[in-house]
Amino acid sequence: VSSAGLPRAVEGQAPDVFRNGGWVPMRSYRDDDEVDFAIVGTGAGGGTLTCKLASAGFRVVAFDAGPFWRPLEDFASDEKEQQKLYWQDERITGGADPIQFGANNSGKGVGGSTVHFTMLTPRYRPEWFKSRSLLGYGVDWPLAGKTSSRTTRRLRTCCRCPVLSRIPGAAGARGIPGGRTN
């Protein structure tokens, strides 16, 4: 939606996040169309998955609770103002040692928290993949060694190429910031 509350990404196009007032093509579907995948949430996980599936030729619809931002027009260089990018709805936390979720570690809008990730992307150190065994907390990942570095490389590649309009047949949510490949 736009700041006026109207849907922005409709009728086969979506905001071009790199140009004021610009648009990029985006396949859209009617409510009664049959699709292969419906993805809830367009952040680092859902947005990337949408991109990969659509690029592979699947019919994909992606949902997000928040706006489809135009960063160049909608964002100010101001910490209080950018709170509108955060997930502010209530999530309940409890237990003996409840986690403080915080607001700014998740996002609400197309792109999710990647909209305000501030280009901070800590690389996983090898020992973190075996944190339970080696460090005594968390859990061991089912990934390690070469798998993790290959996975990391693939993720890094697809997370930095959000401009799906150049991929024939691409569909789904767009405008996931994080840089572009060209």
Place this chain on the structure above:
Amino acid sequence: MTPFRTPYVDYDVLAKWDTPSWDDQTREVLRKRLTEVPARRFFSETEWQTLEAVCARLVPQPERSDPIPIVPWIDEKLHHNWRDGFRYDDMPPLREAWRLGLEGIDHESRRRFGTDLRSLPEADQDTVLKAIQAGEVGGAVWARLPAQRFFTPSS
């Protein structure tokens, strides 16, 4: 309480106004914040005054002849129900927590000193606030609202 002293005495963020650091969107946001301070919409008059008294002790601004408004922005946040993205399961929802908490502050103030917080001398106000921070409180309100959770900023 120890007065806050900025280590950046020469820094003025508004000096960025006409520099490349700010664009038109940023200037508009800051212009509105400086000139359009929100009116009271969420708190009652009494709640507002209690919160003013709290802010005057927690973030005193003796060096400013024209203090930066704080309460109007909290009121605005609650008016729009801009929450923090999560809630502890032993806490009421944000708006209810604020109403209860401000009521509880005056309860604790009356329990200890016989009058509302805003009517107390500063030293007694500090005693009340420290008691809430430490969870050393009594009465029905604080049975419904964990005092230390209320006092601790959630984000």
